[in-house]
Amino acid sequence: MQTIYRFSFYLLLALLATGCSVQAADRPISANVVEAMRAPDDANFARAYAPRTFDFPRDHGAHPEYRTEWWYYTGNLTANDGTPFGFQLTFFRSALTPKMPARASTLASNQVYMAHFALTDGGRKVHESFDRYSRGAGELAGAVGEPTYRVWLEDWRVEEIAPGVQRLVARANGEAGPVAIDLTLRETRAPVLHGIDGLHQKGPEAGNASYYYSLVGLETTGTVTSAGRTFAITGRSWMDHEFGTSALTAGAIGWDWFSVQFDNGAILMIYEIRLVDGGVNPNIKGTLIWPDGVQQMVSEDDFALTPTGTWTSPRTDITYPSGWKLTLPALDINLTITPLLADQEMDVSFVYWEGAITVTGVMRGEAVTGQGYAELTGYGAQSTTYQR
Numbered sequence: 001m002q003t004i005y006r007f008s009f010y011l012l013l014a015l016l017a018t019g020c021s022v023q024a025a026d027r028p029i030s031a032n033v034v035e036a037m038r039a040p041d042d043a044n045f046a047r048a049y050a051p052r053t054f055d056f057p058r059d060h061g062a063h064p065e066y067r068t069e070w071w072y073y074t075g076n077l078t079a080n081d082g083t084p085f086g087f088q089l090t091f092f093r094s095a096l097t098p099k100m101p102a103r104a105s106t107l108a109s110n111q112v113y114m115a116h117f118a119l120t121d122g123g124r125k126v127h128e129s130f131d132r133y134s135r136g137a138g139e140l141a142g143a144v145g146e147p148t149y150r151v152w153l154e155d156w157r158v159e160e161i162a163p164g165v166q167r168l169v170a171r172a173n174g175e176a177g178p179v180a181i182d183l184t185l186r187e188t189r190a191p192v193l194h195g196i197d198g199l200h201q202k203g204p205e206a207g208n209a210s211y212y213y214s215l216v217g218l219e220t221t222g223t224v225t226s227a228g229r230t231f232a233i234t235g236r237s238w239m240d241h242e243f244g245t246s247a248l249t250a251g252a253i254g255w256d257w258f259s260v261q262f263d264n265g266a267i268l269m270i271y272e273i274r275l276v277d278g279g280v281n282p283n284i285k286g287t288l289i290w291p292d293g294v295q296q297m298v299s300e301d302d303f304a305l306t307p308t309g310t311w312t313s314p315r316t317d318i319t320y321p322s323g324w325k326l327t328l329p330a331l332d333i334n335l336t337i338t339p340l341l342a343d344q345e346m347d348v349s350f351v352y353w354e355g356a357i358t359v360t361g362v363m364r365g366e367a368v369t370g371q372g373y374a375e376l377t378g379y380g381a382q383s384t385t386y387q388r
Helices: 003-017
Strands: 028-029 068-079 084-095 109-122 126-135 142-145 150-151 158-163 165-174 177-186 199-202 209-226 229-244 252-262 268-277 285-289 295-299 304-307 311-314 320-321 324-328 333-339 354-362 366-376 386-387
Touching: 068 209, 068 354, 068 366, 084 142, 084 150, 084 158, 084 229, 084 354, 109 142, 109 150, 109 165, 109 177, 109 209, 109 354, 109 386, 126 150, 126 165, 142 165, 165 209, 165 295, 165 333, 209 252, 229 252, 229 366, 252 295, 252 311, 252 354, 333 366
Parallel strands: none
Antiparallel strands: 028 386, 068 084, 068 229, 084 109, 109 126, 142 150, 150 158, 158 165, 165 177, 177 209, 199 209, 209 229, 252 268, 252 366, 268 285, 285 295, 304 324, 311 320, 324 333, 333 354, 354 366
């Protein structure tokens, strides 16, 4: 992405932190999430050098000593009439400075929050997406882990309503009417710590890492609203929480990330970071949990990810892979990944593809099925920008 767009992002953050308002329609739109979320290095921020001891729910809250943090919820849902839905609700925190400077106003902040909300309606075959920004002050946005966990941006929110139970609420106006979720997520499994006890390396450099864990197998009930029509649903959700001060290794242009929850109880988180020379970052480590609960890391050398088709956005002209073969030969896993809809492009300030997927295949000689989510960033990054 060109430097001007990266600068525009941080100018937007600075304006929000000091109390100025910015209209979404006036923002430049960029295809390159990698550059948009990358900040200049600052040695005064904390870094992830070694594993830490997590304390929940306290560590569900914000860690402002680190530059970047996000809370990422996705889920695969089914209405009583069989209609499939997918949802995303993500909150991003970005620190402008390592410490909060003295300010007289209670609305001043060095923390800026962004949130993305999307709903995929498999019945209508429509994906709708929305975003918001706010400064982390005056109860406009924030995240806390004590005394109970809560993360919010205005009225989009996640809140702990009982130990191990969270409620997600978001609402927006879609082209055909209201779009909303009101979901209850119940934990059924212990947190999954990625990498080495939650220390997840992003590159070979010391400190180029994050702390990363997931809540998986979240039993989900509640309602979704699409085009003004409300459906009772059930399903499974996935929560990622990651924080750190790392930057992607030089040459990275984007990533392809997948989460899968299999019907046999297995769990898979796997991704590739693509490089400008056509290669991939060799340092990446995914996570596989077998049906018996045994967890192991998966390295770049363990799997092959092969697109089986493409889809070109009519809005941005960006072409994304659409469908994949994923093989892990040494682990006897062979999977086919299919998007619920080809068009699940996030039409928000930083364009990327994020959508529900279904998975079929074979694991250790047994047929398996599953559902999950895929995230594709950096496609069209070298040339594509447009105005909403």
